[in-house]
Amino acid sequence: MEKLVLKAEPRKTGRHANRELREGSRVPAVVYGRNITAQAISTDRKTLGIALHQSGGGLIELELPGQPPLHVLAREIQRHPTKHHVQHIDFYAVAMNQLVRLQVAVVSDGVAPVLEDAEMVLVRQSDTVEVECFPGDIPEHLVADLSLLKTVDDEITVKDLHAPQGVKILTPAEHVLFSVSASRAALEEEAVEGAEAPDADAVEVIRRGKAEEEEA
The missing domain is CATH 2.170.120.20 (Ribosomal protein L25, C-terminal domain)
Incomplete structure (x- = not known):
């Protein structure tokens, strides 16, 4: 799978800081892994959307200022309930020699x-x-x-x-x-045909009942 590069920056934490990021078209995120300290970061919303689409759930190379690139997988993704764009994302940093x-x-x-x-x-x-x-x-x-x-x-x-x-x-x-x-149409047609077809035993019982009433 093709490896994609995504640039990110450290960010401040807190609800107010996250709101400011989103208003500025950036997405708050967290990157963590087995051998790294979890970091609060942010990345461009549009670039992130492209990276997620093109990676198809595979590797993304995350670049942070002054740090070696990290190979990450997108984990928890929170989306806006109506606009559906990403509001927060967790990245899991992996080692290329470890199974995932x-x-x-x-x-x-x-x-x-x-x-x-x-x-x-x-x-x-x-x-x-x-x-x-x-x-x-x-x-x-x-x-x-x-x-x-x-x-x-x-x-x-x-x-x-x-x-x-x-x-x-x-x-x-x-x-x-x-x-x-x-198909639904075929099932509905079958149901209609079944409803229209009279049950032979029921017809026979009704007819016998009418005949008995007349004899009485």
Whole structure:
């Protein structure tokens, strides 16, 4: 995965200081790690958004004045409830020779033969899987092959993924990623047809009941 560079600066702490940062289009953040002292920092909001999008959850190189660059992963991200931009972020500094665990996106590829039936729809059950690897081996994503979905009973599970060398998938092998279901329109049509069709046993009972009333 491509390594991205993000510049940051030390910041003051406190609610008032954080408000001033946000008003100035900067995002308060914290960087911490196993072998470093936690630091309160800030970074440009726009640049941060680009870095998060392009890194896809992978490595970012964080540059702080007067310090060696840090290799970091984005951890806790707080977003504005309506504007959705980042309001605060935690960065976890990693050593390139130490294993890390993180969530990696799963993307689909190919065409599912079962979807040739217009009444069938693809259902995504999970967006990510947990992996373990060295920071330099973090994949941008893992690929699920939709051609495995040949019937409505087929599923794509974690065991169907092919991880690159050096990457271990930790999510259980039987965990479902993609499945197939009848479309809502097909289900509604089936429900309507079921409601319209009279039950033979019920009709027979009603008819017998009327006949018995007439004889009485």
